Amino acid sequence: MAESRSEDATSKLVQEIAQKGEEVPESYMIKNDVISPAIDASSNLWEETLLIDFSQLSPVSSSTQNELAKLHSALKNWGCFQVINHGMTSLFLDELLDVSRQFFALPLEEKLKCSITEDFFNGYGNASVISGDQTLNWNDRLFLTVYPEEKRRLQVWPQKPRKFREVLHEFSLSLRKMLEVFLKAMARSLGLKEDIFLKEHGEQGSIDTRFGIYPRCSRPDKVYGVHPHSDRSSITVLLPDKDVPEGLHIQKDDQWFKVPVIPGALFVNLGDYAEVMSNGIFKSVVHRVVTNSERERFSVAAFCTPEPENEVGPITELISSNQPQMYKKVNMKTYKQLFFETYPQGKRVLDALKI
Numbered sequence: 001m002a003e004s005r006s007e008d009a010t011s012k013l014v015q016e017i018a019q020k021g022e023e024v025p026e027s028y029m030i031k032n033d034v035i036s037p038a039i040d041a042s043s044n045l046w047e048e049t050l051l052i053d054f055s056q057l058s059p060v061s062s063s064t065q066n067e068l069a070k071l072h073s074a075l076k077n078w079g080c081f082q083v084i085n086h087g088m089t090s091l092f093l094d095e096l097l098d099v100s101r102q103f104f105a106l107p108l109e110e111k112l113k114c115s116i117t118e119d120f121f122n123g124y125g126n127a128s129v130i131s132g133d134q135t136l137n138w139n140d141r142l143f144l145t146v147y148p149e150e151k152r153r154l155q156v157w158p159q160k161p162r163k164f165r166e167v168l169h170e171f172s173l174s175l176r177k178m179l180e181v182f183l184k185a186m187a188r189s190l191g192l193k194e195d196i197f198l199k200e201h202g203e204q205g206s207i208d209t210r211f212g213i214y215p216r217c218s219r220p221d222k223v224y225g226v227h228p229h230s231d232r233s234s235i236t237v238l239l240p241d242k243d244v245p246e247g248l249h250i251q252k253d254d255q256w257f258k259v260p261v262i263p264g265a266l267f268v269n270l271g272d273y274a275e276v277m278s279n280g281i282f283k284s285v286v287h288r289v290v291t292n293s294e295r296e297r298f299s300v301a302a303f304c305t306p307e308p309e310n311e312v313g314p315i316t317e318l319i320s321s322n323q324p325q326m327y328k329k330v331n332m333k334t335y336k337q338l339f340f341e342t343y344p345q346g347k348r349v350l351d352a353l354k355i
């Protein structure tokens, strides 16, 4: 209920602050600094080196070896790529963003029917607060587990817009297929048995979706949409807002690069579990979202994560005297614990897992 929410800045929805035209609260502004600039990478990088044709990743395709080599190099050097021919039509992707826009445009009262549940972290709310002195992220989100299906918390799935549930279900089916093809292709690109990452993931690995809104912000020089971070997932699939050209940045060798929006493409990045499983060969890319004063931005992210109980560690075949084991094994519980310990110190979980 709106009345029962406390009125401090940490529990306020960013959309409300923006709609009221209030000044950006201090709690969202980074201290003693401004956000470092990002550059445009060469168009060759996004149109060739980091562009993966999904239809060529399956073993029956004749040009698979080329595409696998490209995938290998993208994941080793950058930890991300854009994917085309992934089976979801542009029409469908537009619909996915549309239902998201329509949800966030609903009256607050309606959205609050989907309020986040403390026990499952599913539902609608502002970006989470991990430690008291943390600078906050300028976004609100609707977080919904879609797989395994029995973990869906339908009580917080929007009833409006009418097509929301149907579209999300269809998205989840495509994501499942995509995840399997990626995990198999990643293994083959390393010369491993194709189901080795799939097994590590487990049948009941989860897929969580996050619908995000980044309202217009009058202080883009000081306010992050999302602070620099790497994802907990093994693989994250992102649908960016095609109407907002700049938002997501990735980091490589201390330099920030803008991620361009390619119509019809999805952006895929690896998370920490993939870096662990690949014994550090593939990278979990550090990324951030910047805000802008002109337009609000929407995005839909899907985080694919191994089964919660699985102790995920580097694949034995990737450990040798030349390439000693780089990370300890980790399951969801220890990951979360390490996250709460490292985040306030500005460190990464991967640093804590290094042997």
Ligand SMILES: O=C(O)CCC(=O)C(=O)O
Pocket: 210, 212, 226, 231, 238, 240, 247, 248, 287, 288, 289, 298, 299, 300, 301
């Ligand atoms: O909205 C985006 O473009 C990316 C968001 C993100 O990195 C995240 O939610 O982990």
Ligand SMILES: [Fe+2]
Pocket: 229, 230, 231, 287
């Ligand atoms: Fe992320």
